[in-house]
Amino acid sequence: MNSVIRDLNLVLILSYTFYRFTDLPIYRFTDKPIHYPLFVIIVIYASLQMIKAKTSMKYTTFLLLLLIVQPVVAQEAIDNENKQAVIGSIENQSANLKKLSDEIWEHAEIAFKESQSSEALASYAEAQGFRVTRGVGEIPTAFTAEYGSGKPVVGILGEFDALPGLSQKTVPHKEPLIAGEPGHGCGHNLFGVASLGAATSIKELIESGEFGGTIRFYGTPAEEKFFGKLWMIRAGLFDDVDVVMDWHPSDETEANVQSSLALVDFLVEYHGQAAHASGDPWNGRSASDALELYTDGINMYREHIKPTVRIHYHIQDAGKVVNVVPDYSKIWTRVRDTRREGMQQVWDQVEKIAEGAAMMANVDYKITLISGIHEVLPNRTGGAALQKNLEALGTIDYTEQEKGFAKQIQLATDSDTVGIDMQINPMKETAEHPMGGSTDVGDVSFVAPTIRLGVTTAPKGTPWHSWAVVAAGGMSIGHKGMVYASKALALTMVDLFENPELIDDVKAEFYERKGDYVYEGMVPPGPPPLDFEQ
Numbered sequence: 435m436n437s438v439i440r441d442l443n444l445v446l447i448l449s450y451t452f453y454r455f456t457d458l459p460i461y462r463f464t465d466k467p468i469h470y471p472l473f474v475i476i477v478i479y480a481s482l483q484m485i486k487a488k489t490s491m492k493y494t495t496f497l498l499l500l501l502i503v504q505p506v507v508a509q510e511a512i513d514n515e516n517k518q519a520v521i522g523s524i525e526n527q528s529a530n531l532k533k534l535s536d537e538i539w540e541h542a543e544i545a546f547k548e549s550q551s552s553e554a555l556a557s558y559a560e561a562q563g564f565r566v567t568r569g570v571g572e573i574p575t576a577f578t579a580e581y582g583s584g585k586p587v588v589g590i591l592g593e594f595d596a597l598p599g600l601s602q603k604t605v606p607h608k609e610p611l612i613a614g615e616p617g618h619g620c621g622h623n624l625f626g627v628a629s630l631g632a633a634t635s636i637k638e639l640i641e642s643g644e645f646g647g648t649i650r651f652y653g654t655p656a657e658e659k660f661f662g663k664l665w666m667i668r669a670g671l672f673d674d675v676d677v678v679m680d681w682h683p684s685d686e687t688e689a690n691v692q693s694s695l696a697l698v699d700f701l702v703e704y705h706g707q708a709a710h711a712s713g714d715p716w717n718g719r720s721a722s723d724a725l726e727l728y729t730d731g732i733n734m735y736r737e738h739i740k741p742t743v744r745i746h747y748h749i750q751d752a753g754k755v756v757n758v759v760p761d762y763s764k765i766w767t768r769v770r771d772t773r774r775e776g777m778q779q780v781w782d783q784v785e786k787i788a789e790g791a792a793m794m795a796n797v798d799y800k801i802t803l804i805s806g807i808h809e810v811l812p813n814r815t816g817g818a819a820l821q822k823n824l825e826a827l828g829t830i831d832y833t834e835q836e837k838g839f840a841k842q843i844q845l846a847t848d849s850d851t852v853g854i855d856m857q858i859n860p861m862k863e864t865a866e867h868p869m870g871g872s873t874d875v876g877d878v879s880f881v882a883p884t885i886r887l888g889v890t891t892a893p894k895g896t897p898w899h900s901w902a903v904v905a906a907g908g909m910s911i912g913h914k915g916m917v918y919a920s921k922a923l924a925l926t927m928v929d930l931f932e933n934p935e936l937i938d939d940v941k942a943e944f945y946e947r948k949g950d951y952v953y954e955g956m957v958p959p960g961p962p963p964l965d966f967e968q
């Protein structure tokens with residue numbers, strides 16, 4: 435009887451301990467703040483049972499030892515001195531980081547026009563002792579900030595561009611700060627700052643000789659339009675980097691191991707013959723007719739494309755007045771798919787439709803590539819390292835006031851009033867065909883292995899690219915996510931600098947996923963479209 439109770443108790447305790455330290459889904463269940471008190475109760479109960487059953491003291495002592503050992507082991511990640519140092523550094527920087535993110539939030543500058551935001555980040559980096567190179571990749575607002583020398587070279591991305599028309603105050607209802615002006619509807623005011631804070635904490639460790647190598651922050655403009663990273667890659671700025679860290683503001687927190695959609699942007703322009711729309715229309719050849727035939731063709735074609743494909747267009751010019759047959763029209767077209775090869779096929783067909791429309795309307799046409807981006811090459815090895823650090827960091831706590839703010843945003847945007855998602859998601863399976871958007875981080879992920887993070891900076895279910903993201907990103911909900919992201923990125927970079935094997939493993943997965951594909955950026959020759967006519 436004694437041995438039965440003893441064995442049962444052992445099984446109970448060992449299973450619990452096993453679950454506690456594995457990545458099994460049940461981990462999510464046990465990784466609650468109550469887990470340790472619960473564990474203590476189980477151990478005490480088991481010990482009492484064993485004493486009552488007069489089990490050998492050996493086993494009781496073993497259980498009590500587990501009681502002591504477990505919290506020590508559970509804290510191991512943060513007990514690493516370098517990890518404690520980066521957390522300390524980010525906490526010391528946090529007031530400055532919040533100030534910097536608010537400053538960029540207020541500037542709210544759009545693609546390629548982010549001069550003040552870029553300068554704010556570059557000067558912060560310079561003040562911290564980084565070697566800053568401005569205007570890289572032929573883009574005035576792109577820069578790198580580097581510290582240290584030699585291998586490994588760990589890069590970290592920082593975006594800072596805003597979106598047009600989304601100006602918003604930090605209130606939980608739609609109220610523009612300056613009507614019609616841009617706003618940070620994608621949270622990029624937090625993005626660049628968190629990454630730079632993390633880079634700074636690593637720089638301090640290189641400076642004090644804790645480890646060697648190079649930390650390089652990439653100030654990457656124009657993510658929302660044109661995709662600035664393409665020209666930074668073209669300039670060779672990622673050629674020597676071993677691993678790149680990246681994050682994005684979100685409504686949930688997780689190691690992001692999903693791909694994204696590849697896309698291409700191109701302009702179609704039609705040139706016809708102007709004429710009086712009533713007096714002599716037979717002399718006219720309408721560029722606007724061609725444009726309508728083109729969009730009709732695209733919309734017919736939609737029935738025959740795969741569900742993973744997206745086609746959008748934005749008519750930019752379709753004549754100026756009603757009594758003139760328009761001799762000029764212009765339309766911006768975007769084709770996406772979860773795979774570049776799939777996107778290419780649709781792109782080819784859409785170009786044929788553009789040509790067919792020109793023939794039908796008897797006008798000339800011109801197609802101009804703006805730029806295109808690759809889907810993201812995920813990295814689960816890096817994701818797993820990041821995941822461990824998220825779990826060591828634990829969840830983000832919010833005040834009642836912040837929870838109330840979130841619910842008001844949800845009410846105002848007709849979302850479920852579920853508040854803020856404070857949990858850390860388990861690492862998900864990598865979807866074959868992901869839903870969602872695109873990012874020029876995709877191109878970076880094809881030239882260097884890229885570890886990606888998503889952190890809650892806005893209420894759950896907030897419509898993205900909207901005033902609600904601008905509101906949350908300019909106040910404490912956004913700030914908390916930013917500081918948290920900074921810590922998670924820094925902790926993972928400590929892992930990379932301390933363990934060359936981790937870098938090797940991350941690279942091995944990168945080469946395996948990339949196969950023999952030779953990366954080629956989808957950009958036209960010549961300089962980036964800094965003064966693109968819209």
Ligand SMILES: [Zn+2]
Pocket residue numbers: 620621622657682
């Ligand atoms: Zn974004």
Ligand SMILES: [Zn+2]
Pocket residue numbers: 619620658899
């Ligand atoms: Zn965006």
